[in-house]
Amino acid sequence: MTITWDEVTIDHLLHFEKVLKLYDLVFPIEVREPHEVFIKGLHYAKNRKPNSFRFLLGLDGEQLVSFATGHYLEEVNAGFIVYIATDPLVRSKGVGSKTLMKMEELLNQDAITAGNSNLEEIILETETQDMVHTSEEKENCVKRNQFFERNHYKKVNKIIYLQPPLHKEHEPIPLNLFIKNLQKNETDTETIKKIIHAIYKEKYYLVNGINKLVLYDSLQKMELDNYKIKPGP
Template structure:
């Protein structure tokens, strides 16, 4: 299957709504980032040195069937995939894998533009199966784990990873951290986590420093966010 790709940028930012309808259908409200976060990600990437933001929409015969978002940070030469979504009625057709490859290609391009021969790693978060509540959620969790494994991602088993609460009043969420490069050291991964926390969760999502520093301490990362 070959999809038509729409790259949403500051030039055609009005197109961002094309992918958000599928986003709202695919995730419950409590795990969705506010819509403003997508705009802020794009706007701040435009002015931030060494940072890019990718928002791609996959279309088949004019219909939106997938979308994905991710960041590239040159300071750590790494990508961070935030969302990858496919139409639930069109799964098992290779759309998810094609969407993931399309996003990875763009992150690799960003690394080369930043002066690197290749990207050092691409990271992403997924939920723990032990933290879901229903059999259906467990099945979906298993499917995601298999999907990422088939596409070259591995769980960083030596990393204790948590996601900060996306909405005020919520709890810290234990998640799995997946890596595309299994040779990346724990020390390097910790540096990448700090940069993701600082650049995305602090500068873009606007989560308060105290909460983020609590999460960093919980992950045994001793560098704190100060500004």
């Protein structure tokens, strides 16, 4: 299989509908954002430099075999991978790892564009076994966590991470947080806290448009309420 790479932008939406079908197939409803959030992210990418939003596609001819989305967070010189998925028909062929590496490459380019020598960390959220509904979903959850570990991501254990509710009627969602330090050092807890705050501000507030009070509640529950997203207009 020869993978070619493309990126979705607000001016280049080819294959976008294919991505949405794969997205709805792969991810549990609790962690699926409304489709329009992707469009908001693409507008963000155009107007929020040096921060960025990357929407990567892996193609085998015209077949979509993978996709990934992620943000470069200039404030902490870190990348945040929001979603990464491969077509179930092509799993176990190295497509996921290649997609992850390509996304890391793009986020590193963003760090250099922002004036840094390179990206320092990449962080991502992934579902826990507690939130799966079927034995198949449990198996996929275990495989997903193992996949990140094989690609040198380490689970964060010192912080009980909460994703803010993506839907108004939901509560914050406990998720696993994985981090890859590109400097070959151990990322300290305070740095992880700062990255979480940047994710909340750049992704969940400015892109998703989640209310500050809701975000502040989630930060409080993680004991991170000393950071900047406070209740108010």
